[in-house]
Amino acid sequence: MATYTRTNAWNNSGTFANADLLWYAKGVGAMQKRALDDLSSWWFFAAMHGEYVKDTAFPGWGHLPQPPSTPTTPQPSTSVWNKYWDQCQHQSWYFLPWHRGYLLALEAQIRAAVVSLGGPSSWALPYWDYFGPGTQYQIPPAFTATTLPDGSHNPLYVDARYGPQNNGNIYIPIPPVNQDCMSNDLFTGTNHNTPPPGFGGPKTGFSHSGNTSGNLENNPHNLVHVYVGGTAPGGATYGLMSDPGIAALDPIFYLHHCNIDRMWAAWNNSGKTNPTDTKWLNGPASQGQREFVMPIPGNNAWVYTPDQMDSLSKVDYTYDSLPAVAPAANQLSQRLTQLGASAAAARVNEGASVAQDQNEELVGANAGALPIKGTGAGTTVRLAADVLHKVSASLAGASETAPPDRVFLHLENVRGTHDALALGVYINLPAGANPNDHPELLAGTVGLFGLRRASRKDGEHSGDGLSFVLEVSKIFDALHLRNALDTDSLQVTIVPHQAVPDTAEVTVGRVSIYRLGQ
Amino acid sequence: MTGDAQELARVRNPVLLLSAAAWILLLANPGGMVGHAHFHAMRSGGLPLGARFRMLLAMNPPAALAASWLLMLVAMMAPVLIPHVRHIRRRSFRRRRARSTALFAAGYGAIWMAVGAVVLAIDLAVKLFAQQSYLPAAGVLLLASVWQFSPSKQRCLNRCHANTELAAFGPAADFDALRFGVRHGLWCAASCWALMLFPMLLPRGHVVAMAAVAVLILSERLERPMPPAWRWRGLGTLTRIAIAQARIGMGARTRAARSLPALNA
Numbered sequence: 001m002a003t004y005t006r007t008n009a010w011n012n013s014g015t016f017a018n019a020d021l022l023w024y025a026k027g028v029g030a031m032q033k034r035a036l037d038d039l040s041s042w043w044f045f046a047a048m049h050g051e052y053v054k055d056t057a058f059p060g061w062g063h064l065p066q067p068p069s070t071p072t073t074p075q076p077s078t079s080v081w082n083k084y085w086d087q088c089q090h091q092s093w094y095f096l097p098w099h100r101g102y103l104l105a106l107e108a109q110i111r112a113a114v115v116s117l118g119g120p121s122s123w124a125l126p127y128w129d130y131f132g133p134g135t136q137y138q139i140p141p142a143f144t145a146t147t148l149p150d151g152s153h154n155p156l157y158v159d160a161r162y163g164p165q166n167n168g169n170i171y172i173p174i175p176p177v178n179q180d181c182m183s184n185d186l187f188t189g190t191n192h193n194t195p196p197p198g199f200g201g202p203k204t205g206f207s208h209s210g211n212t213s214g215n216l217e218n219n220p221h222n223l224v225h226v227y228v229g230g231t232a233p234g235g236a237t238y239g240l241m242s243d244p245g246i247a248a249l250d251p252i253f254y255l256h257h258c259n260i261d262r263m264w265a266a267w268n269n270s271g272k273t274n275p276t277d278t279k280w281l282n283g284p285a286s287q288g289q290r291e292f293v294m295p296i297p298g299n300n301a302w303v304y305t306p307d308q309m310d311s312l313s314k315v316d317y318t319y320d321s322l323p324a325v326a327p328a329a330n331q332l333s334q335r336l337t338q339l340g341a342s343a344a345a346a347r348v349n350e351g352a353s354v355a356q357d358q359n360e361e362l363v364g365a366n367a368g369a370l371p372i373k374g375t376g377a378g379t380t381v382r383l384a385a386d387v388l389h390k391v392s393a394s395l396a397g398a399s400e401t402a403p404p405d406r407v408f409l410h411l412e413n414v415r416g417t418h419d420a421l422a423l424g425v426y427i428n429l430p431a432g433a434n435p436n437d438h439p440e441l442l443a444g445t446v447g448l449f450g451l452r453r454a455s456r457k458d459g460e461h462s463g464d465g466l467s468f469v470l471e472v473s474k475i476f477d478a479l480h481l482r483n484a485l486d487t488d489s490l491q492v493t494i495v496p497h498q499a500v501p502d503t504a505e506v507t508v509g510r511v512s513i514y515r516l517g518q
Numbered sequence: 519m520t521g522d523a524q525e526l527a528r529v530r531n532p533v534l535l536l537s538a539a540a541w542i543l544l545l546a547n548p549g550g551m552v553g554h555a556h557f558h559a560m561r562s563g564g565l566p567l568g569a570r571f572r573m574l575l576a577m578n579p580p581a582a583l584a585a586s587w588l589l590m591l592v593a594m595m596a597p598v599l600i601p602h603v604r605h606i607r608r609r610s611f612r613r614r615r616a617r618s619t620a621l622f623a624a625g626y627g628a629i630w631m632a633v634g635a636v637v638l639a640i641d642l643a644v645k646l647f648a649q650q651s652y653l654p655a656a657g658v659l660l661l662a663s664v665w666q667f668s669p670s671k672q673r674c675l676n677r678c679h680a681n682t683e684l685a686a687f688g689p690a691a692d693f694d695a696l697r698f699g700v701r702h703g704l705w706c707a708a709s710c711w712a713l714m715l716f717p718m719l720l721p722r723g724h725v726v727a728m729a730a731v732a733v734l735i736l737s738e739r740l741e742r743p744m745p746p747a748w749r750w751r752g753l754g755t756l757t758r759i760a761i762a763q764a765r766i767g768m769g770a771r772t773r774a775a776r777s778l779p780a781l782n783a
Contacts, residue, residue: 278766457676
């Protein structure tokens with residue numbers, strides 16, 4: 001029986017009538033009174049996720065709108081900085097277990113502050129279930145009130161939170177945010193039901209910033225960050241939640257991640273398993289890289305590994321409810337049916353959840369970097385006839401023993417300075433058409449959370465930027481059925497959710513199409 | 519085996535084999551260069567400078583030196599190119615993967631051969647003027663150490679991890695592969711020039727020094743890019759891996775879940 005139960009932030013209408021939210025606010029306030037170099041301060045915890053303490057311009061911590069009043073001094077010693085700060089794991093299979101430990105540590109700190117203020121020792125971090133019914137896709141009102149019930153300043157309110165329309169109205173647009181990842185079979189890897197790189201993320205070492213996000217990380221996680229943070233009026237800056245180096249300064253961050261953690265728990269609950277690879281279980285420290293470490297009350301260092309985080313039964317808390325994961329249609333069966341091979345579709349083995357990732361091969365690419373400006377950009381992806389023919393042939397002859405090729409659209413080496421963007425990627429959108437009228441041509445939607453620091457030349461991947469992989473198999477099936485695959489190119493259109501600010505730079509290094517098949 | 523693991527093996531195994539073969543050739547060369555393009559020590563006594571110079575060149579033909587330098591390059595550098603060869607193969611059409619890889623290698627090799635010419639020229643000068651002295655080697659070692667721990671070295675190391683975009687079709691694809699090799703070669707040479715020069719200048723023990731440098735280069739490569747700063751740099755990750763694996767071997771970190779400490783005060 002777990003000691004703690006994390007509850008829905010929208011209980012009691014998401015206002016301060018919800019005692020968990022009121023105590024959270026008081027706990028945040030207490031942590032914010034501590035110094036930057038205090039291991040139990042709000043700022044120290046935010047810096048562990050990511051920081052721009054020394055940057056001399058936005059998003060430097062000394063150049064952020066207030067509230068909150070973000071300090072840049074006193075800085076911790078080099079050894080403390082290197083041990084704790086800039087630790088968060090992204091674009092990696094460590095994304096979920098690292099954040100589970102991070103939440104546990106923050107929760108313990110808040111709980112200790114709550115208890116010292118006379119609050120309940122049973123306090124647990126609430127979650128924001130943006131997929132919940134009614135108004136739950138909106139941010140709970142406790143986060144937009146500027147004062148607490150007693151009239152004092154509300155620590156849950158931050159100035160730099162602009163929303164999907166950059167106007168201060170904070171909500172999650174559903175779609176394009178969705179729960180499609182919950183039907184994935186595999187934590188790492190790909191098969192017909194799991195787009196690459198897998199539900200939890202690709203196999204990596206210590207990854208503070210990487211290339212390709214796991215499916216849960218991509219949607220909803222990255223998109224929620226980008227939609228909540230948004231862009232400031234004028235376009236020169238963006239909201240705290242938009243960028244990993246300032247996101248954990250906004251108290252809504254932890255409620256968002258609580259829901260991501262809850263989705264992971266629900267995914268496991270539906271029978272899907274976490275990796276058993278010792279490289280995952282023992283964490284990057286077993287490979288000679290940095291360890292996962294958090295300060296717990298008493299300023300002790302708590303070192304943890306994914307094998308301690310890989311089940312709710314190991315972490316002494318539970319959720320008041322886990323979302324039910326509806327059994328999803330087998331994607332291979334669906335495609336075979338669409339391609340006209342119904343008999344084969346019926347023979348597909350439902351139980352197969354093995355990685356199928358042999359023979360990945362380039363089919364085509366555009367020429368030159370693609371700048372994303374204003375309301376969008378388009379490019380022509382030239383296709384190699386001989387490779388495209390392999391795709392067509394596999395679609396024509398598809399069966400359960402000779403599955404059709406899977407096809408992917410890659411956005412490679414996406415670089416820039418403006419994280420607060422969600423990009424809708426379309427294939428063969430007719431000129432002048434409204435993208436919203438063509439959901440069948442949507443390859444997917446990606447959020448650029450982490451763009452700035454992935455683009456820095458002295459960053460963790462040498463400025464290679466972010467990469468995105470979108471499965472477009474069904475779009476290709478439709479093209480094939482219309483006899484439209486005898487072509488030498490495709491049009492790819494990229495539509496940002498809001499106009500890209502003039503001062504912002506976003507470029508896609510290369511747009512390419514890949515096949516995965518026999 | 520997953521497709522990813524298969525592809526890794528497809529690249530890693532031949533490259534490591536190539537590197538191993540190069541080491542064997544370097545080390546098993548009796549009476550020859552003793553491991554690398556090293557000018558034969560001479561008993562040159564009271565000969566005038568010009569004569570000594572001609573004698574040196576006669577004993578060490580430039581073509582043989584170049585071949586020896588190339589072997590050393592393949593032995594020491596091939597393993598660190600594995601991630602980039604994988605990148606090229608993944609980003610290229612299947613039919614031109616070998617071609618793009620070859621162009622990358624050619625660009626990379628061209629830079630290092632140019633560096634080799636400079637290194638060998640320095641080696642020649644040292645042999646002419648101070649052939650039995652450890653001073654030049656010591657001097658370069660000092661220089662290499664300062665460079666090793668400097669922020670500039672980190673900047674170069676960081677760039678060595680870059681995997682940039684590559685055009686897919688035609689001459690643009692050829693150019694990009696070549697350019698990728700050249701760029702990578704430049705950052706690689708900027709990182710390691712002093713380390714490669716040091717073993718050459720030792721009157722004795724250059725094979726041991728070469729092996730040590732190779733270990734250092736590989737170990738450095740295991741580190742992630744990080745902000746440029748003065749720090750001890752090089753063997754950290756290798757040491758930590760050894761310690762971590764030893765701990766695992768001794769069962770200190772087992773798969774059975776260890777219970778969490780009391781997180782709450």
